[in-house]
Amino acid sequence: MLDTKYNHLEIEKNKYNTWKEKGYFKADNESKKPPYCIVIPPPNVTGKLHIGHAYDTAIQDAIIRYKRMKGFDALWLPGMDHAAIATEAKVVKKLKDMGIDKYEFGRENFLEACWDWTHEYGDNIRNQWAGLGLSVDYSRERFTLDEDLNYAVRKVFVDYYNKGLIYKGEKIINWDPAAKTALSNEEVEYASEKSAFYHLKYQLEGSDKYLDVATTRPETLFGDTAVAVNEKDERYKDFVGKNVILPIMNKPIPVITDEHADMEKGTGCVKITPAHDPNDFEVGNRHNLERIIIMNDDATMNENVPEKYQGMTREECRDTVLEDLKEQGLLLEVEPLVHEVGHSQRTGVMVEPMVKKQWFVKMAPLAENVLKFQDDKDKKINFVPKRFEKILRHWMNISYDWCISRQLWWGHRIPAWYKGDEIYVGMEAPEGDGWVQDEDVLDTWFSSALWPFSTLGWPNNTKDLERYFPTDCLVTGYDIIFFWVARMAFQSEYLTGYRPFKDCVIHGLIRDEHGTKMSKSLGNTVDPFEMIDKYGADSLRYYLTTEGSMGLDLNFSEIKLTATWNFINKVWNASRFVLMNIEDLKEIKLDNLSSIDKWILTKYENTLKSVTKHMDKYEFNLAGTEIYEFTWNYFCDYYIEMAKYSIDNESTKSTLCYILTGIMKMLHPFMPFVTEEIYQILPVKDAESIMISSYPEYDKHLVFANEEIIVDDQIDFMKKFRNIKQENNMTKDLKILFEDSIYNDLVIKVLRLNENLINEPLSIKSYPVNSNNIKATIYFEKEETKEDIENKQKQIEDLKASILRREKLLSNENYVNKAPANIVEMDRVKLQEEKNKLEELLK
RNA sequence: GGAUUCUUAGCUCAGUUGGUUAGAGCAUCUGCCUUACAAGCAGGAGGUCGAAGGUUCGAGUCCCUCAGAGUCCACCA
Numbered sequence: 042m043l044d045t046k047y048n049h050l051e052i053e054k055n056k057y058n059t060w061k062e063k064g065y066f067k068a069d070n071e072s073k074k075p076p077y078c079i080v081i082p083p084p085n086v087t088g089k090l091h092i093g094h095a096y097d098t099a100i101q102d103a104i105i106r107y108k109r110m111k112g113f114d115a116l117w118l119p120g121m122d123h124a125a126i127a128t129e130a131k132v133v134k135k136l137k138d139m140g141i142d143k144y145e146f147g148r149e150n151f152l153e154a155c156w157d158w159t160h161e162y163g164d165n166i167r168n169q170w171a172g173l174g175l176s177v178d179y180s181r182e183r184f185t186l187d188e189d190l191n192y193a194v195r196k197v198f199v200d201y202y203n204k205g206l207i208y209k210g211e212k213i214i215n216w217d218p219a220a221k222t223a224l225s226n227e228e229v230e231y232a233s234e235k236s237a238f239y240h241l242k243y244q245l246e247g248s249d250k251y252l253d254v255a256t257t258r259p260e261t262l263f264g265d266t267a268v269a270v271n272e273k274d275e276r277y278k279d280f281v282g283k284n285v286i287l288p289i290m291n292k293p294i295p296v297i298t299d300e301h302a303d304m305e306k307g308t309g310c311v312k313i314t315p316a317h318d319p320n321d322f323e324v325g326n327r328h329n330l331e332r333i334i335i336m337n338d339d340a341t342m343n344e345n346v347p348e349k350y351q352g353m354t355r356e357e358c359r360d361t362v363l364e365d366l367k368e369q370g371l372l373l374e375v376e377p378l379v380h381e382v383g384h385s386q387r388t389g390v391m392v393e394p395m396v397k398k399q400w401f402v403k404m405a406p407l408a409e410n411v412l413k414f415q416d417d418k419d420k421k422i423n424f425v426p427k428r429f430e431k432i433l434r435h436w437m438n439i440s441y442d443w444c445i446s447r448q449l450w451w452g453h454r455i456p457a458w459y460k461g462d463e464i465y466v467g468m469e470a471p472e473g474d475g476w477v478q479d480e481d482v483l484d485t486w487f488s489s490a491l492w493p494f495s496t497l498g499w500p501n502n503t504k505d506l507e508r509y510f511p512t513d514c515l516v517t518g519y520d521i522i523f524f525w526v527a528r529m530a531f532q533s534e535y536l537t538g539y540r541p542f543k544d545c546v547i548h549g550l551i552r553d554e555h556g557t558k559m560s561k562s563l564g565n566t567v568d569p570f571e572m573i574d575k576y577g578a579d580s581l582r583y584y585l586t587t588e589g590s591m592g593l594d595l596n597f598s599e600i601k602l603t604a605t606w607n608f609i610n611k612v613w614n615a616s617r618f619v620l621m622n623i624e625d626l627k628e629i630k631l632d633n634l635s636s637i638d639k640w641i642l643t644k645y646e647n648t649l650k651s652v653t654k655h656m657d658k659y660e661f662n663l664a665g666t667e668i669y670e671f672t673w674n675y676f677c678d679y680y681i682e683m684a685k686y687s688i689d690n691e692s693t694k695s696t697l698c699y700i701l702t703g704i705m706k707m708l709h710p711f712m713p714f715v716t717e718e719i720y721q722i723l724p725v726k727d728a729e730s731i732m733i734s735s736y737p738e739y740d741k742h743l744v745f746a747n748e749e750i751i752v753d754d755q756i757d758f759m760k761k762f763r764n765i766k767q768e769n770n771m772t773k774d775l776k777i778l779f780e781d782s783i784y785n786d787l788v789i790k791v792l793r794l795n796e797n798l799i800n801e802p803l804s805i806k807s808y809p810v811n812s813n814n815i816k817a818t819i820y821f822e823k824e825e826t827k828e829d830i831e832n833k834q835k836q837i838e839d840l841k842a843s844i845l846r847r848e849k850l851l852s853n854e855n856y857v858n859k860a861p862a863n864i865v866e867m868d869r870v871k872l873q874e875e876k877n878k879l880e881e882l883l884k
Numbered sequence: 885g886g887a888u889u890c891u892u893a894g895c896u897c898a899g900u901u902g903g904u905u906a907g908a909g910c911a912u913c914u915g916c917c918u919u920a921c922a923a924g925c926a927g928g929a930g931g932u933c934g935a936a937g938g939u940u941c942g943a944g945u946c947c948c949u950c951a952g953a954g955u956c957c958a959c960c961a
Contacts, residue, residue: 045921231960238961256961269961302961311961320961380960431887435957519956549889554896556954588909590898593889594955598896604909607923618920655900662898666908681920760927767915767927793918843905855941864903864942871904 043620043722047613049577049606053714057171065732066176068116070508077113078509079105080493080542081177082517082525083185085124086162087131090169092551092559092597093518095569099582100548100661101516102175103710107656109176110706110736116509118496119170119177121163123155123186125452125485126220126228126387132158132451148450155451159184172570174578174713176732181505183496185488186453193495194453194488195468197536202457202466206403207445209457209464213315213322214444216395218340219388222448223399225484226441227524229392231381238307238376241366243268243285246293252277252285253373255307257380258317259366260359262287263346265294266330267313272298274309288371289347289362299324316396332396340393355393400446400455400481407531408437414534422530422545425659426592429519429547433530436523445484452482490528493541515542518550519592546659549594551585556596567597579712580605586711587665608669609715612708615677616719619697622688626724629695631743635687637787638696639745640752641680644671645700650739652707661711668707676700679756686790698725703737751814755788758812762792762819765808768832771821778802780816788815809881813874833882840879847872 060066068076079101084094101117109115132155133143143151163184170177183190201207215224239259243252254268265287270277277296284293301324302311315325316332325332337343342350342358350358366372383392414420415434424430446455458465458476465471470478491499493515497506511533517526526545533541552558553565560566572581584605589595634642648671655664680700687693702723709716709731720731728734766775776798779785789799808819847868850856857865 043920046923047921254961258961306959307961309961313961318961320959378960382960428888432956435887523956550955556896588897596896598910600910601896603923607909610923611921614921614924616920621920651900658900660900663900666898669908677920678925682918685919763926764928770915839905846905850941853941857941859941860903867904 043613043617045614045617047606047610047715049579049609049715050574052718053174053573053577053579056714056717057174060176060730060732061171061179063730065730066117066178067180068114068178068509070114070504072114074112074114076116076508077105077108078116078118078512079514079516080118080496080512081120082515082521083120083122083183083489083492084166085127086121086159086166086184087124087127088162090166090569092567092569092572094169095173095581096548096551096585096595097516097518098170098173098175099585099711100546102173102582102713103586103661104514104516104546104659106176106710106713106732107736109732110709110734112735116181116505117175117177118181118183118509119175119179120183120492120496121159121166121185122485122489123159123184123452125447125449125482126217126222126224127485128155128158129449129451130220130387143450151450159186169570172573172578173582176713181496185485185492189498190488190491190495191453192468193491193499194483195456196500197487197491197532198456198483199466199468201402206406207400208403209398209400211396211398212401212442212444213317213319213394213396214399215383215385215392216338216340216397217385217388217390218336218338218393219385219390220449221338223397223444223446224385224392225444225486227486228386229383230386231383233379234382236378236380236382238374238378239363239372240308240374240376241288241312242371242373243288243310243312245280246284246286250280252280252296252310253308254310254312255376256312257378258314258359259362260342260355261314261317261335262312262362263290263342263350264314264316264333264335265312266315266325266333267295267297267328269297269299269302269311269313269324270309271300271302271304274302274304276309288366288369297324297328299327317394319394322394322396334396336393336395340391355391399444400457400483401442401444402487404439404442404531407535408439410534411437411527411530414530414540420534420540422526422540423543425544425546429522429545429592432519432522433527436527437531443484445487446479446481447484448480449482452485453488455479455481455483486524486528489525490532491536493529494533494537499537510537511539512542514544514546516546516548519547520550522547544659547592549589549592552594552596554596554598556594559597567599572599572602576602576606577609577714579609579715582713583609583665583708583711586661587669588662590662591659608673609712611673611677612704613715613719615672615681616701616705616722618681619701620719620722620724623694623698623724626694626698629699629725630691631695631699632692634692634696634745635690636748637680637683637687637752638692639743639748641676641696641700642743643745643749644675645703646739646741646744649703649707649737653736653739656710664707665711668704672704672708676704679752682791683787686787698723702726705731706734706737751784754812754814755784758788758810758815758817759792761812762788762810762817765810765819769806769808769821771819776801776803776820778818778820782815784814785817811878811881837879837882840875840882844872844875844879847875 082097084090105115105117136143136146136154198207215229217224236257238255238257241254241256241259243254245251252268268285280296281298284295287294301320302309313321313324313330315321315330316334333345335343335345340355342353344351350361363372384390385392456466457479458471460475470476493512494506494510497503497510499506529541533539557565569581580602584602588601648667652664652667684693684697705716705720717731720726777794778800802820806821810817810819851868
């Protein structure tokens with residue numbers, strides 16, 4: 042028999058391995074069932090899974106378990122991401138701590154260290170998936186650097202190159218001076234920083250006139266090759282076409298006109314540094330200006346600046362330049378300013394825009410294709426909630442190309458080879474001597490963009506690809522829509538001709554209890570596995586999936602997690618009661634049903650119908666609330682209490698078992714462990730594991746509208762009775778007189794009324810208790826107090842107000858004619874009830 | 885500058901296509917160890933749903949304006 046208390050530690054032991062060994066997680070591409078597929082957003086092999094992963098995967102597991110029980114051949118494909126820059130940074134640091142320099146170590150050795158790292162952290166992640174109870178198909182697990190995924194990557198690269206969708210070009214890119222690699226625009230995060238607008242004096246050549254040029258980056262002046270003003274700017278029209286003297290360098294540079302110079306901003310004069318500013322780069326292109334790169338790869342000043350400044354960091358150089366300018370009287374003004382400065386997402390250092398030769402994906406045709414798909418309702422990705430489609434569409438209007446080369450070692454090496462000026466792009470190294478492969482690897486998102494189909498075997502037309510692609514659903518946070526979802530969309534739609542997934546379920550971020558973003562530096566992170574130790578994976582999963590609503594952030598609350606534990610404990614104890622009483626049940630026979638059996642079955646079927654609807658629409662909070670309410674407020678609070686008086690009855694036992702089974706099945710996607718534990722003890726069950734049992738189907742033959750009304754009325758009576766009893770402090774010796782009713786018996790039992798005092802009205806004070814079908818009067822030895830009178834008066838006032846409101850409503854012709862008939866009828870019934878009650882009170 | 889979300893009970897949040905007198909958890913008050921559960925049971929108190937307008941027979945829900953908070957994108961010489 043079950044323990045009196047739910048013990049999550051005990052229950053969650055061993056089940057996972059059993060499921061795994063029995064092969065329940067494995068999809069079967071030979072099966073006759075319709076396929077249903079989700080690919081996991083592959084976690085980076087950089088460390089432990091955090092609460093966000095727990096959230097994301099709990100949702101997916103709920104979906105996949107539901108679909109599996111619903112009769113689908115459900116495939117949840119797991120895997121991990123090599124996370125090029127993120128992992129490389131970790132391994133570099135690890136080696137550094139051991140006193141090893143990456144470059145001295147060499148490419149081969151370094152990659153070996155990365156693989157060791159990957160295997161170690163991969164195992165951790167698999168253990169954590171097990172702890173969460175995720176039903177992923179390990180037989181299909183993939184890693185973004187697997188040989189076949191690498192093949193897919195090379196294939197895309199080569200095809201795109203041949204079609205002109207991938208090209209190598211010298212452009213301005215975001216340079217991470219710490220990782221010494223290029224970044225995409227998406228990998229740059231902006232943060233407000235206190236800085237200043239420095240007004241510099243650019244003297245007109247051979248004149249005492251000068252331009253006041255405002256800049257936030259005085260240290261880049263060494264790379265200036267022009268000063269731009271707006272064509273329409275009257276203030277500077279005499280300067281245009283002449284030269285100004287670049288401070289410190291004492292070099293003449295032209296004053297040009299360009300649309301980029303905004304008359305309203307600053308002084309209207311802009312220094313143009315084509316090699317170190319994206320806008321200036323464009324200006325430089327328009328005017329054929331020289332690009333002078335003034336920094337090394339680590340962002341120290343290079344040989345193109347005067348010797349004095351060479352080797353300085355950007356920051357040191359800025360300070361020195363400012364001092365020197367001040368000395369020379371060329372610093373006109375320092376205007377404090379707060380502005381956004383770009384930082385590398387991974388290393389955190391300030392990004393340096395630099396001109397570099399890199400590989401790019403031409404975005405315009407790919408993006409356009411996605412928009413075409415989104416306009417076709419049979420081809421589009423359906424976002425849940427809908428509003429997130431806008432983020433995709435917005436991102437597809439980008440004007441810049443995607444920089445995909447990274448100066449890293451860990452990743453997919455670019456399949457391009459060079460020999461002198463020759464370049465060869467192909468699946469394998471070209472024949473002949475002297476070819477050297479490109480040193481760089483691809484942006485990690487290049488391979489994860491192929492994830493939904495490369496994992497299923499693409500570009501080979503495998504059985505899995507044919508069966509499971511396009512996938513059915515992708516679950517991820519809104520923070521990576523533009524990183525990942527958008528890229529999967531354009532890659533999939535261009536390469537395969539299909540959307541990568543039909544539905545895209547977007548959830549929010551988990552924040553701390555005050556709504557602050559979790560971060561290691563703030564120390565407000567929540568470790569999901571600590572929570573699992575304390576409350577169990579079932580509690581954590583149910584809490585995460587049913588607490589918030591899709592697309593909104595969730596403020597993590599341990600108190601609510603304990604409330605979930607309490608709910609499971611309640612479920613546990615209800616099961617305990619049921620199992621204690623149905624041990625000898627041989628089969629579930631739902632005939633000769635009593636009134637309460639019919640009542641709870643009706644409530645159950647209606648709940649099931651609604652829960653199924655919510656599950657299909659990914660409305661897990663609503664599904665969860667309904668199951669919770671049904672289980673606690675109807676099944677436990679009333680049915681079990683009432684069933685105690687007919688527990689030997691076969692129909693009661695069958696009903697108990699039937700409903701408990703249904704509750705377990707509805708809860709299983711959210712709390713797999715405890716529901717399996719209880720399912721296993723049921724005397725009658727339809728499968729060897731709840732995981733592979735079938736989800737209950739709504740059965741309209743078990744809906745009894747009449748009994749629902751009758752028992753609801755009995756409950757209504759009981760509530761009113763208890764209310765009066767408690768309000769008047771009638772702890773004992775209350776006497777009750779029932780008017781004739783066929784529905785009293787159960788009420789008398791459940792309310793534990795003293796049989797001797799029924800129908801013996803002999804006391805001072807009397808209280809009427811009426812429901813629709815049951816009418817009674819309670820008598821009690823007590824004087825009427827002032828409070829009693831006040832209470833009664835208040836009740837009368839409330840009733841009168843309500844009657845007035847309803848009469849007014851019902852006399853409104855518009856309402857009566859336009860509102861649905863059942864709503865109007867309900868008001869009529871309610872009105873009559875209120876009138877009856879008022880009459881009663883006024884007696 | 886563009887987009888978007890949020891504002892509902894003391895706290896944290898639900899609230900489906902507009903439809904009875906707006907719900908939950910926690911906290912709080914009262915009474916109970918009633919044989920599944922005291923991490924429980926029974927009962928209560930607590931909200932003019934951010935503000936003002938509009939559409940409608942009917943608005944927490946739809947529309948407009950405003951206020952406050954958050955997020956994303958763009959700009960930032």
